[in-house]
Amino acid sequence: MSVHKRMNFETKQAIKNALISQIEEVGFERVTVKGLALVANINRGTFYLHYTDKFAVMEDIQQELLHSLRERVKNIRLVDATHAIQAGQLYQPFVEVIQYIKEQATFFRVLLGEQGNPAFSMGVRNLFSEQILRNLIVIQADKLDMEFCKYLCAFISSAVLGVIQEWLVNGDEHLSVEKLAMIHFRLLKFLGEMWSY
Template sequence: MNAKLDRRKKYTRMMLKESVMTLLKEKQISSITVKELCELADINRSTFYSHYADPFDLLTKIEEEILTDMRQTLGSYNFSEEEEALQMTEKLLEYVADNRDVCQILLSEHGDPQFQQKVMKITEEFIMKHWRSIHKADQKISEYMSLYVISGSLHVLKEWLDNGMDKSPQEMAELINHFTNYGLSSPL
């Protein structure tokens, strides 16, 4: 009996997740109603409220799942050399590619801007920490460099998703790593 209930709960949550992702393609989360979600997921309102407080709660849970997965993916590697930082960037891009639809929507204009900030923080935790240790600089300058690199990389990532991932994760990692380490003055 419990397995049947668990399966039903998983199915309901999956349908609500798909429904909110579908609606986020068209509008902001603040414009999405519980009624719309329930109609699209083909569930009743009481079922929705047994899982989530509101559409924002649903979106937050989806974002938390993605961020936890990203941390686990990146945390499973112990990179310390430049080549390893390249591999970590590639692993992050592979993760994004594997979760393309959700990541593209969450990073879009209809996604939560706080999600982008959280992705930037994870990137700094895992990738920029090593980069800053190599390029010794004053703390404030280091923060500015980190913000510059991560912001640019995030916009490159969004463009890559919008272009249908026209390059492999490895090619994109090499490109991002090259810009991070050598800037625009060094040819590719």
């Protein structure tokens, strides 16, 4: 990476970090470009070289997080995950998803929290839901009840997102990635066993 590109990247990262910090402190509605520039330790002119306003910064953060999350979520295969659950083992692609969320915990915590953006929360849920649906189509394409599938995807994706939000928003980040993955699997296994009675 050239010096110029690295400087651009670092400046944009400082602006993104400043936005998250300001959202936590004053809420998105009260964030100003002046405040962002101050926290990012740049002048307003430099801010405008990279973004038009705070909404553009928010959009950039969300798109970057969703893109990186999608790259990890697409590796999840329900059949393999089910075998892992039944064997009481960790499923590595899911662990990688949680690891990424932990690495970006501050961003996810703020954007999925009360001060965050409901559209981002919906974007994460839809991302999980789309992958679940793709997996269901592969597994049971010939006997798929699309109406049931739609609600099943909504149920599972909301449950997964709910556990992640609980982990982030309530400061449970001390739980290891592996422990959180195992909690997800224990929940799914518990529900499966409960319904089989």
